[in-house]
Amino acid sequence: MLHSHAARCSTPCAPSGWRPNETRSGPQSVGGSNVLHFSCRRRWHEASSSSSSKLHIASEICSRRSSRRSAGANASAEVERSGPEDVEVRKPEPPPFKCLTSWTSQYNNIVILEGAEDSPSHYAGCRILLLDSSGNVHSVYRRATAWTKSYWDEFAAFPAVIPDGPVAILGLGGGTAARLLLELWPSLKLEGYEIDQILVDNAREHLGLAELESPTGDGGVLRVHVGDALADTASVDGGFAGIIVDLFAEGEVLPQLRDPETWLALKSRLRPGGRIMVNCGGACVEKSDSKSDVENGTWTWEDGAASKDATLAAMALSFPGQLNWRKMENSEADNVLALTGDVPDLDAWAAAVAEELRAGILAWKPYK
Template identity: 60%
Template sequence: MLRTCFVHCSAVCALSGSRFIPAQIGRQHTGSSSAYVLRRKQSHALGRTKCRRVTKTNQGGICRGTRVASAVAEAEQSGREAEGTPLYQCLVQIGTRYNNIVILEGAEGAPVHYAGCRVLLLDDSGNVHSIYRRHTAWTGSYWDEFATFPAVIPSGPVAILGLGAGTSARLILELWPSRKLIGYEIDGLLVHQAREYLGLSALEVPTTEGGVLSVVVGDAFADSATVEGGFAGIIVDLFAGGELPPQLRQPETWVSLKRRLIPGGRIMVNCGGACVEKSDNKGDVDNGTWTWEDGAARKDATLEAMAVAFPDQLNWRKMANQEASNVLALTGDLPDLGTWSAAVPDRLKESVLSWKPYQ
């Protein structure tokens, strides 16, 4: 069932360098509609934003919260609270076998990072899985880092495991327009909504240089998720229920993915950060429905599993100097960082220099 509503939100994200801290959007069913606001979890040392339910909606499928739970960043700085203005329109809310799909569109008065753009939220955690802006492929988040990947792999097709709405593919095709990408996404209805609302269909049209995104609806872990001859590179950006799937913590998974590479091929992975955001499905959001868990163990276990499959062939970097920042991993010998940095756009040069061997 599709629904349209307006959303009251406080702050949706915080930026620190290339680190993006997504907001979590909570849901409350009241009649035929749902309302969304954000709240800051004050007790959490990382200061990230979570959701708070609102309790009133009006008729006709239009959702309006009674108040904003926490102010936008500017209002917080000045001690004022933002009220009354719907900052987000909910374009899609639909449940599938695999996800709770929500697509929001930020109004021009929304926090600057989301003003005028659309975001995809999945599963009960409400994590942001894709961002779409009509005027630019840049996101200011970890998705941009995947666009450095083509500079250190051979020619050939690149797989994206966990395509979502194609956020990382969009920037890769803009910067590397001859690359052929194959995106794997298990939820066919998500692919349909991404084509309609998040610009995915435009990526499936070949560029003038021959690059294109081919979308495969299916399980990224299946043996069939490969191509004849193998991949030049594999991007892994898989999350379920707000955390890395358990398969990524098993060395056998990485051995299987390693077999899908051509000689010289690599894998780049989003290993998540220090926190896991989950929902325990209790009735009261403010009394514990949203839970924060230590994600470091899952991240570390993923890196350790990769190190078993790629002995002395694993590199990593933290996206920003903050405790909760995402960690990326890269297989193969550590590339010459100067050469790699010279091959990518200016806004990615500095981040490339922070890669180091995993020990």
């Protein structure tokens, strides 16, 4: 069916490229050992492979720090040779990011950063949520726009190919996908599932999640549920019209999503005509080998294609002849989305959604 359309620190921080040298239970405060410090990785990669978009920008901060260190060392040497009155030492550039809050919960290392308005980064002027030891970007919040230019936007095309009814988001994070969904489909009823209460509380305070919990003028709203998104209790009477699955840990899809039984259970929670749209991840998974690796900035890369392919294969067994897929545009990590059900009329689907989503819709094809 097609439808028409807490605490703050000033430490320079960067997503997916800086790691806390120590974690604390609770927000970090300014000053002394309570300031959240980050160590820089030695290897960088531009990708878009999980609920974290993996758009790495820490390298620019590393280079800035390196330049400042070099400039400071050269200036100090010049002072020794010529005297301080002959040398103008430039003030260090302001950090492109600041840490708004950092927590260690039962489930996650949670860090929320805010980009400086004048930063040349893709994240200038917005807030980003980093989770787990991989430090991947799991949510993006821009006050001025709900568009992210990343995979979250693609979920906003989903309501055009499902029946009327509530839509579940399994893996709500900071609410990035829900924000654009409610902007483009203001009568939509969303049921968001997130396992981490501390994450939800921080998203309400720093990422605008609380705004989505107030009904729109057309009656659309996000209801937040704290708990296991794959539990039997993550359901509604009559079934969901659609289920969005965006469940990741340590940079890759949850292991349960590689089991056909998981998809059969989710299938049973759909109403007639309902579909599931899934972020299956990509070809690159970023991991640390040990605590010492985190501290010295050494990171390894693993092939994420195996978990991505296993997820698609499990879905194909549970939805025989009823699975479609597409590769994200401009994704070096081979990021893939999946959609259950018959292949929609792509032209009609594209005509029913915002212009920004049309090109991606035409890339959907049956999974074989």
